Amino acid sequence: MRYWESYWRKYRIKFTGAVVFVILEALCDLLQPTIMASIIDIGVAERNIDYVLYMGGVMLLVTAVGALAATARNIISSTVSQQVGTELRSQVYEKIQSLPFAAVDKFDRAGLVTRLTNDVTQIQSLVNGMMRISLKAPILGIGALIMAVSLNPRLGSVLVVVVPVVGVLIFINMRVGYPRFLQVQAALDQLNRTVREAIAGVRVVRAFNGFVYEQTKFRDVNVGFQDRSVAAMRTMTVFGPSIALTMNLGIVAVLWLGGNGVHNGQMQVGHIIAFINYMTQILFALVIVSLVFNVFVRARVSVQRIGEVLAVEGVPDERINVEDDCCFQGRIDFERVSFAYDKSKLVLDNISLTCLPGETIGIIGPTGAGKSSLVQLIPRMYEPTAGKIKLDGQDISRISPWRLREKMAIVPQKALLFSGSIRDNLHWGKAEATQEEIEEAARIAQAHDFIMEFPEGYETRIGQGGVNLSGGQKQRLAIARALVRKPDILILDDSTSAVDLETEARMKQALQAYTAELTCFIIAQRITSVVDADMIVVLDGGRLVGAGRHEELVASCAVYREICQSQLGKEGC
Numbered sequence: 001m002r003y004w005e006s007y008w009r010k011y012r013i014k015f016t017g018a019v020v021f022v023i024l025e026a027l028c029d030l031l032q033p034t035i036m037a038s039i040i041d042i043g044v045a046e047r048n049i050d051y052v053l054y055m056g057g058v059m060l061l062v063t064a065v066g067a068l069a070a071t072a073r074n075i076i077s078s079t080v081s082q083q084v085g086t087e088l089r090s091q092v093y094e095k096i097q098s099l100p101f102a103a104v105d106k107f108d109r110a111g112l113v114t115r116l117t118n119d120v121t122q123i124q125s126l127v128n129g130m131m132r133i134s135l136k137a138p139i140l141g142i143g144a145l146i147m148a149v150s151l152n153p154r155l156g157s158v159l160v161v162v163v164p165v166v167g168v169l170i171f172i173n174m175r176v177g178y179p180r181f182l183q184v185q186a187a188l189d190q191l192n193r194t195v196r197e198a199i200a201g202v203r204v205v206r207a208f209n210g211f212v213y214e215q216t217k218f219r220d221v222n223v224g225f226q227d228r229s230v231a232a233m234r235t236m237t238v239f240g241p242s243i244a245l246t247m248n249l250g251i252v253a254v255l256w257l258g259g260n261g262v263h264n265g266q267m268q269v270g271h272i273i274a275f276i277n278y279m280t281q282i283l284f285a286l287v288i289v290s291l292v293f294n295v296f297v298r299a300r301v302s303v304q305r306i307g308e309v310l311a312v313e314g315v316p317d318e319r320i321n322v323e324d325d326c327c328f329q330g331r332i333d334f335e336r337v338s339f340a341y342d343k344s345k346l347v348l349d350n351i352s353l354t355c356l357p358g359e360t361i362g363i364i365g366p367t368g369a370g371k372s373s374l375v376q377l378i379p380r381m382y383e384p385t386a387g388k389i390k391l392d393g394q395d396i397s398r399i400s401p402w403r404l405r406e407k408m409a410i411v412p413q414k415a416l417l418f419s420g421s422i423r424d425n426l427h428w429g430k431a432e433a434t435q436e437e438i439e440e441a442a443r444i445a446q447a448h449d450f451i452m453e454f455p456e457g458y459e460t461r462i463g464q465g466g467v468n469l470s471g472g473q474k475q476r477l478a479i480a481r482a483l484v485r486k487p488d489i490l491i492l493d494d495s496t497s498a499v500d501l502e503t504e505a506r507m508k509q510a511l512q513a514y515t516a517e518l519t520c521f522i523i524a525q526r527i528t529s530v531v532d533a534d535m536i537v538v539l540d541g542g543r544l545v546g547a548g549r550h551e552e553l554v555a556s557c558a559v560y561r562e563i564c565q566s567q568l569g570k571e572g573c
């Protein structure tokens with residue numbers, strides 16, 4: 001079932017209610033010219049004041065019914081469109097949260113934000129518009145056409161010419177407009193992407209005096225967006241007046257034919273006025289149709305773009321199935337594992353490796369060797385392209401990601417903190433952690449002392465992304481957050497790169513006792529960070545080129561020896 005079908009099912013009764021009110025409102029509008037014609041042709045022409053008063057009263061009553069119907073459909077349409085918008089936003093948000101990382105990379109983060117905000121708003125406008133003006137326009141247009149022809153079939157011959165011409169104009173308008181609005185949406189994505197990058201990287205931009213460069217880039221993208229929007233809007237500006245011109249020519253023809261008819265005594269003035277009123281209603285309906293076309297096209301693009309996100313199969317969230325709170329022992333086997341982000345290039349090539357419970361495994365290698373990619377496969381952030389990863393002998397593709405991650409903690413390369421207090425951030429590791437547990441983790445991560453130096457201690461507010469902390473402080477908090485979790489498997493991905501050597505040495509010592517029972521992966525650029533590890537894994541160009549203890553690797557692995565000598569000198573290795 002397509003996603004919008006579920007919304008249709010849920011809201012179809014309210015939607016139908018709104019349509020009933022729209023029809024009632026349109027009928028009231030359609031009755032007005034006929035009533036007016038009677039007042040002129042009978043009341044005014046025959047000087048019958050009672051008839052004028054009576055029909056005037058009827059006209060007021062019809063107007064009042066129309067106003068009530070309009071109020072009712074306004075209430076329904078605004079409520080339903082807001083509800084649909086809110087629910088759809090939540091649905092897309094939840095889907096984005098569950099998307100596999102490969103899909104997040106594919107859609108691009110800025111594109112996902114646009115889909116969640118702008119595209120949902122477009123659909124919301126469509127729902128609102130449909131229940132209000134979009135449905136009223138065709139009802140009014142067709143109704144006015146029928147009323148006009150039945151009022152005076154001879155004048156109706158004008159419509160036989162005018163309406164098809166206008167119909168063709170609208171059709172061409174749609175054919176030309178649709179691809180242009182697709183381009184507008186793509187340009188908006190690009191604009192969002194540029195803004196997001198420039199704002200997220202504002203420090204780098206300033207540090208490199210890149211303001212002018214970024215400004216030029218933004219201006220180009222902004223002008224590109226403007227050009228495409230103008231091109232799309234220009235379609236409307238050409239077609240709107242053409243439609244109005246055609247209709248006005250029709251009105252002139254009616255006046256000419258009607259004038260002759262009145263002169264010959266074959267027609268009444270009231271009929272001609274009513275006919276022109278109906279023509280104005282038809283014109284109004286057609287103009288509205290061409291205007292709402294804009295909303296329709298944008299919404300159609302948005303419906304499709306949101307559909308693309310919702311169609312991706314999310315990573316299953318199997319929380320409910322986890323009954324046992326068992327622990328992992330922490331043995332991990334990589335069996336001929338290969339991995340590629342995209343099919344063209346293998347990032348990991350045929351890796352076989354066994355990590356035993358309680359071991360600390362250092363991972364080292366040149367930049368881009370595949371170190372982060374390797375550890376991201378363990379909590380199933382990505383799935384191997386070939387081979388298997390086993391945890392305690394069980395293929396992890398059979399273990400739910402939720403369960404895997406419950407017993408693992410990963411400290412990513414880029415320490416990301418959320419806005420809120422330091423305590424809130426540490427609670428991310430384990431929601432029910434006590435103050436003692438939080439402090440213990442912070443002490444091991446060498447964060448407790450600097451936290452206590454803040455006047456508000458653990459209640460200190462962290463700005464968005466941790467702006468008010470140094471790089472090393474952020475990394476230490478990110479490590480503390482992972483330690484609070486008390487995981488069975490701990491993964492530190494180059495997470496002490498901004499920490500000074502002295503602090504890192506203290507942390508290493510404190511971590512030794514903490515990690516004695518668990519399997520710990522440490523990715524590092526500095527050889528001193530992994531020199532004491534039970535096993536050091538050396539990666540180069542996605543291949544495993546060495547595994548063993550420091551002394552063994554110095555003797556047997558050329559890549560390791562080279563890294564070691566470049567950092568510690570020949571005498572140090």
Ligand SMILES: Nc1ncnc2c1ncn2[C@@H]1O[C@H](COP(=O)(O)OP(=O)(O)OP(=O)(O)O)[C@@H](O)[C@H]1O
Pocket residue numbers: 105341342347365366367368369370371372373374413
């Ligand atoms: N999300 C991604 N999409 C596509 N390619 C990626 C992605 N992440 C990493 N890569 C590529 O995969 C390769 C390995 O990257 P990875 O981050 O695993 O290396 P690394 O050894 O951890 O590097 P570093 O030490 O610099 O952090 C690189 O060539 C990189 O360009």
